[in-house]
Amino acid sequence: MAEFSSFDTRHYPTLPVRDGYREWAPRYEATVLDLMDIRLLASLSEVAWPHVDRAVDLACGTGRIGRWLRAAGVPAIDGVDFTPEMLSRAEACGAYDRLVLADIRASGLDAGAYALVIATLANERLADLAPCYREAARLAERGGRFVIVGYHPHFLMLGIPTHFDRPSGEAVAIESHVHLMSDHVAAAHRAGLHLAEMIEGVVDNAWIAAKPGWARYRHHPVSFAMVWAKPQR
Numbered sequence: 001m002a003e004f005s006s007f008d009t010r011h012y013p014t015l016p017v018r019d020g021y022r023e024w025a026p027r028y029e030a031t032v033l034d035l036m037d038i039r040l041l042a043s044l045s046e047v048a049w050p051h052v053d054r055a056v057d058l059a060c061g062t063g064r065i066g067r068w069l070r071a072a073g074v075p076a077i078d079g080v081d082f083t084p085e086m087l088s089r090a091e092a093c094g095a096y097d098r099l100v101l102a103d104i105r106a107s108g109l110d111a112g113a114y115a116l117v118i119a120t121l122a123n124e125r126l127a128d129l130a131p132c133y134r135e136a137a138r139l140a141e142r143g144g145r146f147v148i149v150g151y152h153p154h155f156l157m158l159g160i161p162t163h164f165d166r167p168s169g170e171a172v173a174i175e176s177h178v179h180l181m182s183d184h185v186a187a188a189h190r191a192g193l194h195l196a197e198m199i200e201g202v203v204d205n206a207w208i209a210a211k212p213g214w215a216r217y218r219h220h221p222v223s224f225a226m227v228w229a230k231p232q233r
Contacts, residue, residue: 004176009159012173017125018083020174021061024164025085028062031164035207037120037149038068040225046197047145047227049073052116056139057096058104058132059122061086066095074116080107105131112141120149124156124176129187137191137230146193146228152200152221153178184226193228200224 015023024031050073057066060079069077079096081087082103091099102108104119105126117136126132136146151162161173188195201223208215 004156004161004178007157007159007178008161010161010163010171010173012161012163012171014161014173014175017175020172021083022085023166023172024174025062025083025089027164028086028089029064032064032121033210035201035210036151036223037065037225040149040199040201040223041065041068041072041120041147043199044147044197044225044227046229047116047147054078054114055116055118056080056107056109056114058107058117058119058136059125060090060096060099061121063090063093063095065118065120066090067093069118070095078109078114080104080109105135107135107139109139111138114139115141115144116147117144118147118149121151121162123148123150123179123184124153124162125174126179127177129179129183130190133184133187133191133193133228136228137193140230142230143232144230145196146188146230147225148184148228149225150179150223151176152223153180154221155217155223158217158220181224188226188228193230195226196229197227198224 052074054076055074057079060081066077078098080100080102117139156178161176163171163173200221202221203217
């Protein structure tokens, strides 16, 4: 697949992933809207959240998803992130039983330990999806689920990267990679996972109320959620 630079229409200064999240950490929760990811999680039917006994949140960031999982009834949650500044905020939120400073592609956590593995708004940071899917499959117990939520490749291909504003007002992007849905399917199948559910979020009235400048993107897909199942045997 072509690099994001082939589609870039905004040409913001672009930071490496760890540097970008280190700088974004203080303002992250004020920037990322629940419409992007949590609304999709709440719409999934293939995950019975209150019946998940243990979950791991890969790329847990500041803890937004951990807090949502707790509120949804998940009693035990571990978190993994490779940016210390993000992890410190996740620790402060109190949603996690354990936090690990590690790459989500090689977490070092126990194999088969989790009924739910979840990764939100992280796949577009990876040049290759395969290691993430392999690690998710390794961490999931038999019959477990891997939920992945991402920034839609269609929106990246419109030339709009994930970005944030510095205190000065300068817009800054973080390194992004375009992965088609077929890339996800190929990586998941190689890891032995099977698709149980997929939904896509589109720009609608709620989005336009929050971001009036997005009116021209009405009906365009902006994010997606997939539920992958690990076989029982």
